[in-house]
Amino acid sequence: MAAKPIRVMANSADLLNALADRGPLSVVDIAEELSMPRPSVYRLLDALQHVGLIGLRDDGRAQLGTEILHLADAAVGGIPEVRAARPAMARLNERTGQTVYLCALRHQMVACLDWVKGTKVTLLLLNPGGTLPPHAGAASRAILAWDEPLRWHVTSAAPLQKLTPHTLVAAHQIEADAVLTRDRGFSISDEDVTIGVAALGVPLFDARGELRGALSVAGLRDDIVPHQDDYGALLKEAAAEISAAI
Amino acid sequence: MSEAVDPSGGMNLVTKSALVLQAIADAGELSVNELAERTGEPASSLYRLLSTLEMIGWVEPGSRRGKMRLGLGFVRLGARLESQLDLRELARPELERLHAETGQTAFLCIRRGLRAVCIDRIDGLDVQIHNLRLGESMPLGQGAAPRAILAFESADIVERYLRELPDDPLFGPVAPSPESLREKLSETAAAGVAVAHNDWGQGIGGVGAPIFNHKGSVVGALSISGQTHRVFHSGYDLVASVKSAADTVSRALGAMRATESTPDLHERRAV
Numbered sequence: 001m002a003a004k005p006i007r008v009m010a011n012s013a014d015l016l017n018a019l020a021d022r023g024p025l026s027v028v029d030i031a032e033e034l035s036m037p038r039p040s041v042y043r044l045l046d047a048l049q050h051v052g053l054i055g056l057r058d059d060g061r062a063q064l065g066t067e068i069l070h071l072a073d074a075a076v077g078g079i080p081e082v083r084a085a086r087p088a089m090a091r092l093n094e095r096t097g098q099t100v101y102l103c104a105l106r107h108q109m110v111a112c113l114d115w116v117k118g119t120k121v122t123l124l125l126l127n128p129g130g131t132l133p134p135h136a137g138a139a140s141r142a143i144l145a146w147d148e149p150l151r152w153h154v155t156s157a158a159p160l161q162k163l164t165p166h167t168l169v170a171a172h173q174i175e176a177d178a179v180l181t182r183d184r185g186f187s188i189s190d191e192d193v194t195i196g197v198a199a200l201g202v203p204l205f206d207a208r209g210e211l212r213g214a215l216s217v218a219g220l221r222d223d224i225v226p227h228q229d230d231y232g233a234l235l236k237e238a239a240a241e242i243s244a245a246i
Numbered sequence: 247m248s249e250a251v252d253p254s255g256g257m258n259l260v261t262k263s264a265l266v267l268q269a270i271a272d273a274g275e276l277s278v279n280e281l282a283e284r285t286g287e288p289a290s291s292l293y294r295l296l297s298t299l300e301m302i303g304w305v306e307p308g309s310r311r312g313k314m315r316l317g318l319g320f321v322r323l324g325a326r327l328e329s330q331l332d333l334r335e336l337a338r339p340e341l342e343r344l345h346a347e348t349g350q351t352a353f354l355c356i357r358r359g360l361r362a363v364c365i366d367r368i369d370g371l372d373v374q375i376h377n378l379r380l381g382e383s384m385p386l387g388q389g390a391a392p393r394a395i396l397a398f399e400s401a402d403i404v405e406r407y408l409r410e411l412p413d414d415p416l417f418g419p420v421a422p423s424p425e426s427l428r429e430k431l432s433e434t435a436a437a438g439v440a441v442a443h444n445d446w447g448q449g450i451g452g453v454g455a456p457i458f459n460h461k462g463s464v465v466g467a468l469s470i471s472g473q474t475h476r477v478f479h480s481g482y483d484l485v486a487s488v489k490s491a492a493d494t495v496s497r498a499l500g501a502m503r504a505t506e507s508t509p510d511l512h513e514r515r516a517v
Contacts (some may be wrong), residue, residue, distance in 0.1 A: 006256065006259060008256035009260070010302060020322065051260060053260075063330065064323060065325075069500040071316060072325070075271075076321055079309075082308050127329075129318045129321035129322025129323070
């Protein structure tokens with residue numbers, strides 16, 4: 001494997017990420033963001049526009065191209081867990097009205113593969129393609145509870161990053177939570193990622209019993225915590241159905 | 247490929263990458279050899295390109311050994327782009343253009359439940375339409391824009407509408423029975439536009455056309471309405487104008503793929 005990415009592609013990725021995070025940008029903004037001379041920016045924009053990865057607005061600013069939407073759909077559709085989980089996720093969303101997440105471990109982080117948005121609020125902290133550290137959030141803590149090597153890796157780096165005053169940061173807290181979570185069958189994330197937001201998570205295993213990810217239900221704290229037993233049971237049911245399909 | 251000897255500064259790597267991504271997108275996941283077969287690129291150069299694409303998060307190892315699939319990077323970019331695309335902002339120039347061309351009232355509607363809500367409008371020059379003011383809604387079966395939405399909605403929504411609204415007093419003049427509304431909807435779907443000659447009575451008629459997103463789902467509709475004798479008997483082709491305005495918005499939402507309509511790219515792909 002090459003040590004460094006090919007420069008023009010690394011620049012392309014930096015440009016698309018900047019457009020994703022900051023919205024439409026002018027050539028001047030882009031030149032500054034990427035530390036590139038303007039003629040090179042024009043060449044890069046031209047090449048990316050040609051393949052649909054960026055679009056040019058009437059005001060001359062660049063924005064993400066709509067081809068991205070098709071690639072995003074194909075990327076999500078190419079993950080077997082996503083296809084297997086879709087019907088169960090839709091049903092969970094229908095029955096709870098809350099946001100339903102499908103997450104999996106990627107490079108020691110817990111990444112959101114897919115979601116069904118809640119009917120009441122859109123949670124902004126975790127979106128498809130976004131990640132959370134493995135010690136915070138319901139999906140993370142469900143994975144962490146059943147993945148011992150990961151837990152060892154995580155706890156050896158303690159104290160961990162504190163996202164809110166409720167985030168578990170010490171090794172003994174993580175270990176205690178893992179025991180509780182395994183006993184209960186699902187994890188409870190109560191304001192450890194965002195104040196006012198809670199979530200419940202269950203692990204997903206494949207037919208061979210290997211841990212493949214986690215499913216979670218998230219929403220405003222008052223919509224989750226009082227219903228944790230009901231929603232926990234629904235999650236376990238959904239997880240069993242998905243596991244059978246993977 | 248060495249960037250030093252490439253006069254384009256490596257830009258054709260962007261094109262090559264797009265080809266690789268498209269091939270993987272079409273197949274779900276591919277091995278290097280399969281990719282070489284499909285793109286005509288030598289496996290040796292694909293190895294280097296794929297390792298770069300993996301580093302930037304555009305591809306990742308697939309579920310079977312040796313196969314690559316698209317990376318989560320695109321999932322993140324797609325989610326961001328979707329949240330950046332604003333229907334009202336994208337449709338506004340088209341509403342203005344339609345209004346300037348016709349002088350009639352231009353509407354932008356979206357569906358909420360079994361009704362269409364007006365989220366933008368520009369008033370006509372000669373009459374003011376009292377229906378469907380900003381923020382107001384109408385049953386999906388009535389009026390040009392609502393019906394343009396309903397005609398392209400899932401069969402589920404159509405059936406629910408017919409079940410739950412059969413006694414709506416306004417249901418009558420357009421289509422006295424579920425059967426006649428179904429017929430009207432299939433006409434609308436076939437034509438790609440809803441033509442309302444006198445839906446609301448009072449001699450008001452119009453044309454509505456659906457707006458689609460990249461998944462091909464209907465997300466709203468644009469329409470022009472006014473006095474029937476003005477909108478349908480003037481110097482402009484209302485159906486064509488409204489349709490092309492709605493198509494422009496659909497394109498901006500990714501409904502029609504840029505790569506499918508750009509002959510230049512096909513030439514490049516053929517190379």
